[in-house]
Amino acid sequence: MKIRNNKTVAIAAMSIILSTSLLFTGCAAVGVSNNAKAAQSVEAKASSVMTVADSQESGKVAEAVGGAPASQKPPLANQKIIERLSYRMETLEFDKSVQTMQSLTEELGGYVQESGIDGDGALQKNESRTAHYVLRIPQEKLKLWKERAATIGAVLNVSSTSENITESYYDTEAHLKALQTQRDRLLELMKKADKMADIVELEKALADVTYQMDQLTGTLRQYDSLINYSTVTVELFEVSKATIIDKTPVTLGEKISHQFQLSLRWMAEAGQGAIIVLLGGLPIILLAVVLGAVLGLVLRRRRKKHAVPVASIKGEEVPDDTDVFDNNTPPQE
Numbered sequence: 001m002k003i004r005n006n007k008t009v010a011i012a013a014m015s016i017i018l019s020t021s022l023l024f025t026g027c028a029a030v031g032v033s034n035n036a037k038a039a040q041s042v043e044a045k046a047s048s049v050m051t052v053a054d055s056q057e058s059g060k061v062a063e064a065v066g067g068a069p070a071s072q073k074p075p076l077a078n079q080k081i082i083e084r085l086s087y088r089m090e091t092l093e094f095d096k097s098v099q100t101m102q103s104l105t106e107e108l109g110g111y112v113q114e115s116g117i118d119g120d121g122a123l124q125k126n127e128s129r130t131a132h133y134v135l136r137i138p139q140e141k142l143k144l145w146k147e148r149a150a151t152i153g154a155v156l157n158v159s160s161t162s163e164n165i166t167e168s169y170y171d172t173e174a175h176l177k178a179l180q181t182q183r184d185r186l187l188e189l190m191k192k193a194d195k196m197a198d199i200v201e202l203e204k205a206l207a208d209v210t211y212q213m214d215q216l217t218g219t220l221r222q223y224d225s226l227i228n229y230s231t232v233t234v235e236l237f238e239v240s241k242a243t244i245i246d247k248t249p250v251t252l253g254e255k256i257s258h259q260f261q262l263s264l265r266w267m268a269e270a271g272q273g274a275i276i277v278l279l280g281g282l283p284i285i286l287l288a289v290v291l292g293a294v295l296g297l298v299l300r301r302r303r304k305k306h307a308v309p310v311a312s313i314k315g316e317e318v319p320d321d322t323d324v325f326d327n328n329t330p331p332q333e
Contacts, residue, residue, distance in 0.1 A: 080170075080223065082163040083142060083230040091153035094129050094238040101133060101152045101234060108145060110137040110229065119238075131236040136229040145232065153236060156243065169223050176216040183209045 091097040098117075105112060114134035119127040137145050149155060186206045193199050249255040278285075 080166045085232045088157040089153035090237045108141040129238040133234040135232040
């Protein structure tokens with residue numbers, strides 16, 4: 001009975017020593033025991049204390065990196081903003097515009113993330129082409145891109161969005177630092193563990209922590225890429241005639257002038273369409289004229305053939321059919 005009491009006291013003492021060591025020094029040692037039940041109890045205590053310590057450490061790290069208290073926000077200079085731009089452009093010189101866009105991107109230190117051109121295949125040489133580009137421009141050079149975008153082509157539409165990921169960024173960073181601290185503790189425990197069961201459990205815990213750290217590291221890298229390099233999407237259309245963008249008329253004179261210009265454009269487009277239809281359909285029109293002439297001639301000859309000659313009514317000799325049809329002179333009385 002005394003032996004069991006001594007063992008219980010020993011286990012409790014080891015647990016207290018281990019808990020105190022983890023809370024104030026961040027390190028722990030796995031006690032060597034001759035009893036398997038005592039070893040499991042020590043390990044459970046260590047896990048519980050480590051969870052509490054990690055939560056405290058996470059709060060300290062959050063305060064260090066971002067001003068962690070929930071009531072406070074990081075300074076404006078430390079805000080993490082993701083910017084995206086989207087352009088719709090048209091151009092009369094498609095190849096030149098594409099080259100200008102690529103050159104401007106390289107000049108500003110960016111790169112082409114995605115690109116594609118439609119209407120440039122062997123079966124589509126006569127069709128207007130469309131280019132789709134996704135560009136990554138350094139955030140500090142985005143203002144220059146906006147100023148020089150008009151050199152690529154006529155800008156029809158531009159839109160922009162901003163996403164503030166400051167809170168998510170610093171939370172992820174704090175979690176990663178807490179996991180790094182936890183990993184260091186697990187490594188210290190593994191150095192002092194001398195039982196295979198303890199080593200196996202510690203290795204499993206270390207593998208799980210390492211996996212989470214890799215995921216969070218990848219997330220931070222993605223955040224940094226989106227923050228440091230803004231995403232610019234460009235839709236470029238090849239046209240044969242520039243789009244005319246009219247100002248909204250306000251006064252009576254402007255409204256009359258606007259309507260007059262619209263009428264002139266409609267008449268010009270209608271006349272152009274008529275010329276295109278006439279000249280483009282000229283072979284069909286000529287064929288229709290020839291067929292109409294031949295049909296008219298055939299009908300005319302049939303009418304002459306079935307007509308009753310005037311001379312036969314008076315009893316005179318009717319000339320041969322050939323003479324009647326071929327000679328244009330009327331029959332004599």
